[in-house]
Amino acid sequence: MGIWEELISLAVEGYNAGSLGISAAIADQEGNILAKGRNQLSDNLESCNQIKMTSVAHAEINALHNLVPERQRDQELVLYTTVEPCPMCLGAVAMSQIRKIVVGSADPYAGSIRLLKKDPYLTKKGISTVFEQGRIEEVCFALHYMSLKRYVRPGHVIFDQIKERYPAYTKKLDKLFESAELPLDKPLDGLHLMKVLEQD
C-alpha cells in the first residue's frame, strides 16, 4: 500500500471514531513508513496512537511520538500529513530532524506553513514543503471538510476561508452531502468516498 492509501485509510478510521479525519506519517527517503499517527481528539479507540483525548492528540504529534528513538536523529526524514500542520505540530516538527513536509491539503484557517518563511528561528531550520494536488488533495480535503462539518458550528469563519481556498471542492462536496450520496451522519467507507469524488 502506498503512503497516501495508508494515510487515507487511517484518516477514515479517525473520522469514523468521532475524531477529525486527519492522519500523518514519517517516512525515510525511499518512502518507507517509520511511524504513523492520526487525530484522536475525541475517541479512545485502540489505534496506532498513545496520545488520545487531549488537545495535543493531533496526527503529527502522534506520528512523532510513535517514531522509535533510534530514528529520532535521522536527518533525512519526511513528514506526510493529510492536512497542513497547525502551529503546534509545525513547532514539533521543527524540533525534530524532519526537514521536508508533504501536505495533502491546505488548511487556510489553522495551517501554519507560512510561518516557515516568517519566523527567523523556523526559517533557519531549512524545512522544505510540497503541497499535493489533484486526487490526493481532493480526498484529503474531503476528509478534513467532512470532519469540520461535524465538529465545528455552522457559520464559523473557518468555512468561509475553506470555501475561498477550495471553491470547486466545497461545492462538489456540499452537493454530495445534500444528495445523500455522502451522508455526514453515517460511517464513512474510504472506497465509497473515492468513488463518489471521481464523478464530475
Ligand SMILES: [Zn+2]
Ligand atoms: Zn496540529
